[in-house]
Amino acid sequence: KNEVEQSPQNLTAQEGEFITINCSYSVGISALHWLQQHPGGGIVSLFMLSSGKKKHGRLIATINIQEKHSSLHITASHPRDSAVYICAVDTGTASKLTFGTGTRLQVTL
Amino acid sequence: DAGVIQSPRHEVTEMGQEVTLRCKPISGHDYLFWYRQTMMRGLELLIYFNNNVPIDDSGMPEDRFSAKMPNASFSTLKIQPSEPRDSAVYFCASRWNFGELFFGEGSRLTVL
Numbered sequence: 152k153n154e155v156e157q158s159p160q161n162l163t164a165q166e167g168e169f170i171t172i173n174c175s176y177s178v179g180i181s182a183l184h185w186l187q188q189h190p191g192g193g194i195v196s197l198f199m200l201s202s203g204k205k206k207h208g209r210l211i212a213t214i215n216i217q218e219k220h221s222s223l224h225i226t227a228s229h230p231r232d233s234a235v236y237i238c239a240v241d242t243g244t245a246s247k248l249t250f251g252t253g254t255r256l257q258v259t260l
Numbered sequence: 261d262a263g264v265i266q267s268p269r270h271e272v273t274e275m276g277q278e279v280t281l282r283c284k285p286i287s288g289h290d291y292l293f294w295y296r297q298t299m300m301r302g303l304e305l306l307i308y309f310n311n312n313v314p315i316d317d318s319g320m321p322e323d324r325f326s327a328k329m330p331n332a333s334f335s336t337l338k339i340q341p342s343e344p345r346d347s348a349v350y351f352c353a354s355r356w357n358f359g360e361l362f363f364g365e366g367s368r369l370t371v372l
Contacts, residue, residue: 181358182358184360184361186361186363192365193351193363193364193365193366194351194353194363194366195363196360196361196362196363199359199360199361237303239361241358243358246291246308246310246355246357246358247293247305247308247316248305248361250302250303252302253302
């Protein structure tokens with residue numbers, strides 16, 4: 152079993168829909184990261200959080216440390232949100248992240 | 261700051277040739293990571309440095325791979341000799357302490 156699990160693996164949505172991507176982890180963490188990668192593109196850090204909730208534009212990330220679970224929400228989705236979203240965790244013992252396998256999101260018109 | 265800078269962006273080479281990938285981390289960052297991304301295996305950590313010192317190279321596939329960080333502003337990942345199975349996108353990333361991780365644009369390597 153992977154230490155970091157994401158669901159769903161693939162997601163198709165229509166423009167304007169509210170989207171939720173989930174991340175569960177099985178280890179103790181000091182922080183959780185959400186990353187975005189557009190097709191053929193680089194990897195961009197969206198959020199780094201260790202508690203509560205963060206918001207940036209149409210993106211919201213939440214984390215529940217007790218339940219070892221985080222969600223990434225996209226409100227009013229747009230085709231430009233089509234990308235792979237990757238959850239990664241800092242276990243705190245070393246500065247290397249443990250990555251989930253990613254969620255491929257496609258937003259259609 | 262210009263962000264993490266990688267070169268080359270694309271490299272096509274023939275099997276057996278030496279490949280050198282380069283990375284300039286963000287100034288002031290004390291951690292540097294080399295990752296490899298393939299469709300089959302996703303993102304894999306190859307090696308990371310702290311203050312120019314290699315900390316964990318357990319992800320380096322085999323002796324054909326080597327990485328150096330001679331100073332705080334430059335790192336190289338070398339593959340010698342290259343093989344077709346090394347074809348992948350190689351990412352360099354840097355961070356300060358346990359802060360946000362910043363990735364370069366990646367170097368897409370194709371070994372024929």
